[in-house]
Amino acid sequence: MNNNTADLEQYMExxxxxxxxxxxxxxxxxxxxxxxxxxxxxxxxxxxREMIQRENARDMQQGKADGLSDAMLDRLLLSDARxxxxxxxxxxxxxxxxxxxxxxxxxxxxSGIQIGKMxxxxxxxxxxxxxxxxxxxxxAALCLKSGNAAVLRGGKEAIHSNQAIYRCIQQxxxxxxxxxxxxxxxxTIDRNAVGMMLNMPEAIDVIIPRxxxxxxxxxxSDSKIPVIKHLDGICHVYIDDKADLDxxxxxxxxxxxxxxxxxxxxxxLLIASGIAQSILPALEKQLQDKGVExxxxxxxxxxxxxxxxxxxxxxxxxxxxxxxxSIKIVDDMEQAIAHINQYGSQHTDAIVTEDFSRARQFMxxxxxxxxxxxxxxxxxxxFEYGLGAEIGISTDKLHARxxxxxxxxxxxxxxxxxxxxxxx
Amino acid sequence: MNNNTADLEQYMExxxxxxxxxxxxxxxxxxxxxxxxxxxxxxxxxxxREMIQRENARDMQQGKADGLSDAMLDRLLLSDARxxxxxxxxxxxxxxxxxxxxxxxxxxxxSGIQIGKMxxxxxxxxxxxxxxxxxxxxxAALCLKSGNAAVLRGGKEAIHSNQAIYRCIQQxxxxxxxxxxxxxxxxTIDRNAVGMMLNMPEAIDVIIPRxxxxxxxxxxSDSKIPVIKHLDGICHVYIDDKADLDxxxxxxxxxxxxxxxxxxxxxxLLIASGIAQSILPALEKQLQDKGVExxxxxxxxxxxxxxxxxxxxxxxxxxxxxxxxSIKIVDDMEQAIAHINQYGSQHTDAIVTEDFSRARQFMxxxxxxxxxxxxxxxxxxxFEYGLGAEIGISTDKLHARxxxxxxxxxxxxxxxxxxxxxxx
Numbered sequence: 001m002n003n004n005t006a007d008l009e010q011y012m013e014x015x016x017x018x019x020x021x022x023x024x025x026x027x028x029x030x031x032x033x034x035x036x037x038x039x040x041x042x043x044x045x046x047x048x049r050e051m052i053q054r055e056n057a058r059d060m061q062q063g064k065a066d067g068l069s070d071a072m073l074d075r076l077l078l079s080d081a082r083x084x085x086x087x088x089x090x091x092x093x094x095x096x097x098x099x100x101x102x103x104x105x106x107x108x109x110x111s112g113i114q115i116g117k118m119x120x121x122x123x124x125x126x127x128x129x130x131x132x133x134x135x136x137x138x139x140a141a142l143c144l145k146s147g148n149a150a151v152l153r154g155g156k157e158a159i160h161s162n163q164a165i166y167r168c169i170q171q172x173x174x175x176x177x178x179x180x181x182x183x184x185x186x187x188t189i190d191r192n193a194v195g196m197m198l199n200m201p202e203a204i205d206v207i208i209p210r211x212x213x214x215x216x217x218x219x220x221s222d223s224k225i226p227v228i229k230h231l232d233g234i235c236h237v238y239i240d241d242k243a244d245l246d247x248x249x250x251x252x253x254x255x256x257x258x259x260x261x262x263x264x265x266x267x268x269l270l271i272a273s274g275i276a277q278s279i280l281p282a283l284e285k286q287l288q289d290k291g292v293e294x295x296x297x298x299x300x301x302x303x304x305x306x307x308x309x310x311x312x313x314x315x316x317x318x319x320x321x322x323x324x325x326s327i328k329i330v331d332d333m334e335q336a337i338a339h340i341n342q343y344g345s346q347h348t349d350a351i352v353t354e355d356f357s358r359a360r361q362f363m364x365x366x367x368x369x370x371x372x373x374x375x376x377x378x379x380x381x382x383f384e385y386g387l388g389a390e391i392g393i394s395t396d397k398l399h400a401r402x403x404x405x406x407x408x409x410x411x412x413x414x415x416x417x418x419x420x421x422x423x424x
Numbered sequence: 425m426n427n428n429t430a431d432l433e434q435y436m437e438x439x440x441x442x443x444x445x446x447x448x449x450x451x452x453x454x455x456x457x458x459x460x461x462x463x464x465x466x467x468x469x470x471x472x473r474e475m476i477q478r479e480n481a482r483d484m485q486q487g488k489a490d491g492l493s494d495a496m497l498d499r500l501l502l503s504d505a506r507x508x509x510x511x512x513x514x515x516x517x518x519x520x521x522x523x524x525x526x527x528x529x530x531x532x533x534x535s536g537i538q539i540g541k542m543x544x545x546x547x548x549x550x551x552x553x554x555x556x557x558x559x560x561x562x563x564a565a566l567c568l569k570s571g572n573a574a575v576l577r578g579g580k581e582a583i584h585s586n587q588a589i590y591r592c593i594q595q596x597x598x599x600x601x602x603x604x605x606x607x608x609x610x611x612t613i614d615r616n617a618v619g620m621m622l623n624m625p626e627a628i629d630v631i632i633p634r635x636x637x638x639x640x641x642x643x644x645s646d647s648k649i650p651v652i653k654h655l656d657g658i659c660h661v662y663i664d665d666k667a668d669l670d671x672x673x674x675x676x677x678x679x680x681x682x683x684x685x686x687x688x689x690x691x692x693l694l695i696a697s698g699i700a701q702s703i704l705p706a707l708e709k710q711l712q713d714k715g716v717e718x719x720x721x722x723x724x725x726x727x728x729x730x731x732x733x734x735x736x737x738x739x740x741x742x743x744x745x746x747x748x749x750s751i752k753i754v755d756d757m758e759q760a761i762a763h764i765n766q767y768g769s770q771h772t773d774a775i776v777t778e779d780f781s782r783a784r785q786f787m788x789x790x791x792x793x794x795x796x797x798x799x800x801x802x803x804x805x806x807f808e809y810g811l812g813a814e815i816g817i818s819t820d821k822l823h824a825r826x827x828x829x830x831x832x833x834x835x836x837x838x839x840x841x842x843x844x845x846x847x848x
Binding site: 024027028101107109111113115118120122123205206221224226244246247250251253254255258341350352363364365367368369370371372373374375376378379380384385386396397398399401402403411412413414415416417418419420421422423 | 792835
């Protein structure tokens with residue numbers, strides 16, 4: 001569809017208008033109405049499993065013909081287990097507390113007015129993502145639950161899968177009595193659709209890009225709409241000379257090897273020089289047993305039992321997302337903090353120490369969205385933090401920082417109660 | 425200074441770098457160090473009163489020569505009373521609670537980690553403003569107190585006044601042992617400096633424009649940096665047919681006539697048809713006694729005792745900032761809400777009613793940064809809300825909504841405590 005630009009523009013404008021109208025309605029639905037829609041969508045996906053997998057097979061076939069990598073094909077596949085996961089996700093979001101309408105901090109002022117805040121939806125959320133079609137459901141569920149309307153734009157490789165899922169969402173919304181345009185999935189593979197989305201501030205309130213760094217950077221730079229974005233995850237663990245050795249070892253191994261391809265994995269290990277000799281041999285052995293390639297600073301290499309690749313300046317600012325770890329020995333915590341603030345990506349950084357004052361200083365001075373003491377960076381995750389679900393992890397400072405759940409899709413307005421109060 | 429673009433670019437880049445460095449340091453100062461700087465700046469301004477007023481006289485003279493309006497010249501003037509106000513402002517900000525480092529919501533998770541949030545400065549705040557030189561002090565004080573560095577760009581009419589104030593700020597910072605570049609006032613009247621500021625995302629974290637709508641719109645559209653902005657204040661009062669007549673009358677008169685040129689003044693009055701006949705005569709009389717010009721919808725004009733100008737479509741979306749009021753009679757609250765959401769500016773809107781359910785629905789359905797029940801829109805103000813001070817009123821939805829005080833100049837990061845916890 002939409003072979004020419006004017007048609008596409010009209011299509012996108014119409015879609016934006018419908019989203020705005022739906023958003024006004026969505027803000028008014030009660031929790032049980034939204035939950036019922038989430039559960040119905042899950043039931044429909046379950047009963048339409050065959051249709052969804054048939055459409056997914058078309059995408060898979062096209063993907064193979066287009067020479068997609070095995071990793072990309074794997075992300076594209078909607079196996080039974082993934083469809084089960086989508087349904088469970090919907091059920092789980094339905095059980096979460098509804099953030100909308102929450103009133104907090106109502107206080108009387110000397111003037112006699114009573115003032116506080118009420119949590120409200122943001123309005124219309126635009127989400128641009130790549131090849132995983134299950135994001136369509138995850139994103140739709142979180143936007144619905146938080147009382148927002150959503151405009152979703154998935155990858156072109158997943159167009160048939162996404163449209164199949166979209167039909168289930170629409171049917172679920174209809175059956176639950178919610179506006180069908182509360183969720184819209186852009187039905188075109190024309191790349192210009194994304195550019196148009198980013199230029200619709202009157203229709204879309206915030207853009208959330210999900211995918212590789214280049215996609216996110218491009219969107220952040222082109223968007224006329226505020227973007228909640230997640231760039232690198234260059235996470236550090238700093239082992240202080242006052243660290244408990246066992247805790248340090250466990251945390252470092254877990255932070256690096258639990259999963260390699262995730263944004264909260266440790267990429268650089270910093271070790272205080274006073275403790276390096278005591279911990280490096282055991283650490284090196286365990287990491288090498290797990291097949292992790294080590295790249296060390298000069299001092300690390302001198303202490304090492306074997307040949308170790310020299311870490312270059314580039315290593316300190318690399319997000320490997322792989323079984324590679326750079327190691328640097330620092331004089332003290334100040335040097336560790338300076339390294340993190342210079343090379344890190346303000347994602348997640350941890351200190352291992354038993355020293356109270358150092359823990360406190362590290363927490364204050366490391367400027368990252370999650371700062372941890374004696375815990376693995378692997379905990380940086382919406383579920384682990386108790387948000388219930390996560391639409392992404394923000395490395396921005398404004399609005400939402402760190403894992404973004406339902407609350408990050410809402411805003412607070414002021415409410416004022418009076419009894420005929422006027423200002424003097 | 426800075427007559428050519430390359431020089432200006434270098435000057436701005438240097439200024440940005442210094443701001444970033446200062447911001448890292450500022451995040452670490454204790455409350456009493458920051459407060460001492462605020463008080464010292466106040467003392468220096470007091471003792472440098474003569475110098476400041478001499479420099480201000482140069483701006484006034486130039487302004488008269490350039491034919492500035494009386495209103496603009498008045499805004500530019502640093503009378504003794506205004507300088508007193510600046511000093512009091514500094515003292516008052518020093519007494520406010522320090523938002524930085526506040527830890528909240530620390531909760532244990534099933535995994536055993538304990539997670540919560542810590543309030544931290546945003547980093548570097550860029551503020552672009554127009555002719556009032558006292559904004560230099562207000563903005564500097566709030567940025568300092570919230571642990572941020574500030575880059576301030578005032579109007580060219582106030583360049584000498586701003587630089588005089590800037591010298592006092594620098595001396596105060598120096599004497600208190602804070603980095604001098606924690607506050608920098610751009611020292612050039614070259615308009616390109618603003619464009620460069622908006623293009624320094626590596627140096628500036630958020631831009632706050634203060635001034636007329638056209639300045640703010642231009643900045644929001646040009647900025648590569650997130651903007652906290654305040655556009656129109658088209659505020660409404662809706663008098664419901666279940667309103668108490670006395671409260672309604674008082675609130676409507678106060679919201680319109682307390683001050684005309686302010687963003688929280690009522691610009692359109694909506695009246696339920698069921699109560700219009702009872703309240704309109706008294707209202708009309710009081711408003712006309714105060715010299716307010718009334719522009720009514722067809723039904724209002726029919727009920728009116730005298731000739732009334734017809735309100736046009738343009739009136740409903742006008743921020744008069746003057747002794748003018750448009751009046752519309754609506755069938756019911758739903759119509760009032762629809763009118764507000766269509767023509768309003770999401771600033772401040774109030775209902776007057778004794779009906780509990782309607783009050784509740786109005787609060788939920790009016791999508792504005794402040795929604796009031798039985799109180800005058802004139803209360804929409806940082807001081808009245810108890811924020812202590814205000815850098816502006818945001819009509820945005822992301823990050824900060826409504827009056828923006830110290831908290832709006834901060835963000836929250838996650839902190840995680842463990843005892844060697846690793847993720848399974």
